[in-house]
Amino acid sequence: MLHLRLITPSDKTDGVVRLIERTVGTTHLVVLPGAARNPAGDVVLCDVAREAGDELIGSLRALGLDSTGSIAVENIDLSLSKRAEKAEDEAPGEGADAVLWEHLADATHEESTLSITYVAFITLATMIAACGVVLDNAVLIVGAMAVGPEFGPLAGFSTALVQRHPRLALRSVIALLVGFAVAMAVTVGFSLFMDAVGLFSEEQLKAERPNTGFVYAPDAFSFVVAVLAGIAGTLSLTSAKSGALVGVAISVTTVPAAANAAVALSYGDTAQTWGSTEQLLLNLLGIVLAGTLTLLAQKWLWSKQRERTAARSTL
Structure with missing residues (x-):
């Protein structure tokens, strides 16, 4: 109620x-x-x-x-x-x-606002993920995924497309672009600092990484998982089951991919930088596509439900 x-x-x-x-x-x-x-x-x-x-x-x-x-x-x-x-x-x-469309628009508007807190969270998440990819530590990768706030702007962009809110779409795109740009730039500096003090090394980045090598090797499964996560995340927002968002956050590799790209860039490793960037873009595309189609499906199904209810009430 x-x-x-x-x-x-x-x-x-x-x-x-x-x-x-x-x-x-x-x-x-x-x-x-x-x-x-x-x-x-x-x-x-x-x-x-x-x-x-x-x-x-x-x-x-x-x-x-x-x-x-x-x-x-x-x-x-x-x-x-x-x-x-x-x-x-x-x-x-x-x-x-x-689906409470007014509530969804308001919630995604807040989550997709470019603020100091948003930039701080996505930057910290990317730095944590940088430690995870260099150390090949899956626990740090999962932690970084959970901290990252990027699903908010992605959900906001999907909502804006369905509800035709150009301002919300622009706000979401700005939050994503500026947020990831700042996070990756700071992480490049962080990687150089960690290398200078002997905590990061290029050998660690280029070594076999069975736990985290996937972040710079995009494949079909990357897109499939992003689509499934986008559907689950959108449903969790529209049904007010926000607890599912934690599972969504740790199922996509947006932040780890951005982190690996930043660390690789600091060492001039163009192959890993490009592979990680592809992984990042593939995940972003999959989530937005799935979120938009899910909202359109919910809107259509609910309109049909209302039509059936209205038809029964006139009998």
């Missing part, structure tokens, strides 16, 4: 209340006349089944409530109410399958 807290201008409250009452899957409607001070107006509270949330939020925005008042949405972790159970039963589809 979702909890909505709305601030409505007094002249729009009746229309908002009627809209909520007409929406299948809503309950616990509360109206507090004149309770809001900034902006001034009435406060309307209600709970709505997740599968009916996107339609209701879209209708509220169509009334202009996002500009004249306020729309706040929260997840309800526990609701002990027969009315809530009835609302969920009446709502079409399953809550886990529903």
